[in-house]
Amino acid sequence: MNELLQFLNIAIRSRLDFELGKNKTLEKPQMDLHLNKEASLGKFIFEHNIKNQDLLLLILALVPHIDPGFFNRIIQDYFPKGGEFPEFGGVKAKHHRGIIPTGETALYILAGNDPETRKKYFPLFHQSKLFQKGILYLDECDRNEPLWSTALLMDNEYAELFTTEHINKPKLSNNFPAQLISTDLEWEDIVLNSKTLNQIQEIEEWLKHEQTLLHDWGMKNRLKPGYRVMFFGVPGTGKTLTASLLGKYTNKDVYRIDLSLVTSKYIGETEKNLSSLFDKAANKDWILFFDEADAIFGKRTNVRDAHDKYANQEVSYLLQRIENHPGLVILASNFKSNIDAAFTRRFQSIIEFPMPVAAERLVLWEKNIPPKAALAEGLDLNILAKKYELSGANIVNVIQFASLKALAKEQQVLEHEDLLAGIKKELVKEGKMVN
Known part of the structure; x- marks a missing residue:
C-alpha cells in the first residue's frame, strides 16, 4: 500500500x-x-x-x-x-x-x-x-x-x-432492498419432476460455463449479457429453495428482492430504487431473485390516466435493465400468465414448478419426518400422500405441527390425528375444501 x-x-x-x-x-x-x-x-x-x-x-x-x-x-x-x-x-x-x-x-x-x-x-x-x-x-x-x-x-x-481484506455482505435496508438467502439443504433434498430438474440443470450449466462461452468461444458479441429465467407455480413448490441451491452449488450469493422496498407511489421512485439495485449488483456475480414478481413485472395496461402511463413506464424500464444485466435474474410468479409478455419473450428459460403428484408427495413426507420421530402404529404415509394434494411447504408445516404436538405430550411418536389436524390447517389456509 x-x-x-x-x-x-x-x-x-x-x-x-x-x-x-x-x-x-x-x-x-x-x-x-x-x-x-x-x-x-x-x-x-x-x-x-x-x-x-x-x-x-x-x-x-x-x-x-x-x-x-x-x-x-x-x-x-x-x-x-x-x-x-x-x-x-x-x-x-x-x-x-x-x-x-x-x-x-x-x-x-x-x-x-x-x-x-x-x-x-x-x-x-x-x-x-x-x-x-x-x-x-x-x-x-x-x-x-x-x-x-x-x-x-x-x-x-x-x-x-x-x-x-474481506467484504461484509450488504444487509436489507431502504438503501438496499434485497436480502441474502441461503440453505443448508442439498439438491437431493428437493423433490421435483425430471422435466423441471433438467431445466434447472441448464441454468447451472450456464452459471458454470458462461465466461468460457462468451470469451474463450468468442460469443461475447453474439449473445446478450446475463441470463433471464422465470419460475412459475403455486407457493411452496420449491422456487425459492431452487434459487438458493443454484447459488450454493455455483458459489454465488443469492439476493431476494423485497419488492415492498422497491415500489413507490411517487413518480420515478420505483425506477430510481431499481436502478440503484441493478447498479450495485452489476459485476458482483450475484443471483437476483424477484419473488412474487407479479407486483412489479405484471402486464402493462391500456393507458386511462397518468397512473397507468407511469406504471407502464416502470415495466418498460425494468425490461431494459433486466435485459442488460450481466448476471442471472430469476422472476418467480404463481402464474405464468401474470407476467407481461414482453418479459417472457426475453427469458432464456421458463420453468414450471407444478404441484407434486402422489409419488412425489410420498417422498416429501418420508424425507421430512424428523430422524428421532416415529410414526404411530398403523399410520400409512402412502395413504396421506395419495389423499391430500399438498405442496412441499405444506407437508413441512404439517410435520412441524404434529412434531410440536408430540413434544408437548413428551413423546416421540407422531399421532395420526395430529397429522390430520395439521393437514386440515394447511388446506383451510389454502382455501381448499376439507373432507
Whole structure:
C-alpha cells in the first residue's frame, strides 16, 4: 500500500512542479512496483493487469479510505498560505474532512491544464475497465455542474476489500432492498419432476460455463449479457429453495428482492430504487431473485390516466435493465400468465414448478419426518400422500405441527390425528375444501 501511495505522490508532485514552472519537463513516475500478491489489492492489480492510467485512477479513488489528509498535505506544501486552486478539483464531504478527488483531479494529474491533452483523456471515464466493471464511478452530476466536477468514487465493497481484506455482505435496508438467502439443504433434498430438474440443470450449466462461452468461444458479441429465467407455480413448490441451491452449488450469493422496498407511489421512485439495485449488483456475480414478481413485472395496461402511463413506464424500464444485466435474474410468479409478455419473450428459460403428484408427495413426507420421530402404529404415509394434494411447504408445516404436538405430550411418536389436524390447517389456509 505504501508503494502505491508513493507512486501517486510522485505523480501529483511531478505534475505540480511542471505546471507551476518548477520543472521544464514533466517527470513521469518511474517505479518498479513490488506488490504483495497475497493482499487483495495487489492480487487484484496483478490479475487484472491494472497499470498506467487505470492504476492512477484506482489509487486516486482509494486514497480517501486510507489516508484522509493525503491530498491536503501535498497542496499545503505548494500553497502554504492557502488560496484557491480550482485546476486540481476535489470536493468536501459531509463527514470526511479531507479532499475527495474528482474527475477534474484525475484530468489534472494526467493532462495538466492543456485543453487538447485533457480532451484525449475524457473517454477514460467510460472506456477504463475499472469504470466498465463498476469498480470506479463518478458521482451524479447536477445539470448546472461541469461533467468532471463530481467525486471520483470507488465501490464500497471494493474499498472494504482492499482495506480490510474481506467484504461484509450488504444487509436489507431502504438503501438496499434485497436480502441474502441461503440453505443448508442439498439438491437431493428437493423433490421435483425430471422435466423441471433438467431445466434447472441448464441454468447451472450456464452459471458454470458462461465466461468460457462468451470469451474463450468468442460469443461475447453474439449473445446478450446475463441470463433471464422465470419460475412459475403455486407457493411452496420449491422456487425459492431452487434459487438458493443454484447459488450454493455455483458459489454465488443469492439476493431476494423485497419488492415492498422497491415500489413507490411517487413518480420515478420505483425506477430510481431499481436502478440503484441493478447498479450495485452489476459485476458482483450475484443471483437476483424477484419473488412474487407479479407486483412489479405484471402486464402493462391500456393507458386511462397518468397512473397507468407511469406504471407502464416502470415495466418498460425494468425490461431494459433486466435485459442488460450481466448476471442471472430469476422472476418467480404463481402464474405464468401474470407476467407481461414482453418479459417472457426475453427469458432464456421458463420453468414450471407444478404441484407434486402422489409419488412425489410420498417422498416429501418420508424425507421430512424428523430422524428421532416415529410414526404411530398403523399410520400409512402412502395413504396421506395419495389423499391430500399438498405442496412441499405444506407437508413441512404439517410435520412441524404434529412434531410440536408430540413434544408437548413428551413423546416421540407422531399421532395420526395430529397429522390430520395439521393437514386440515394447511388446506383451510389454502382455501381448499376439507373432507
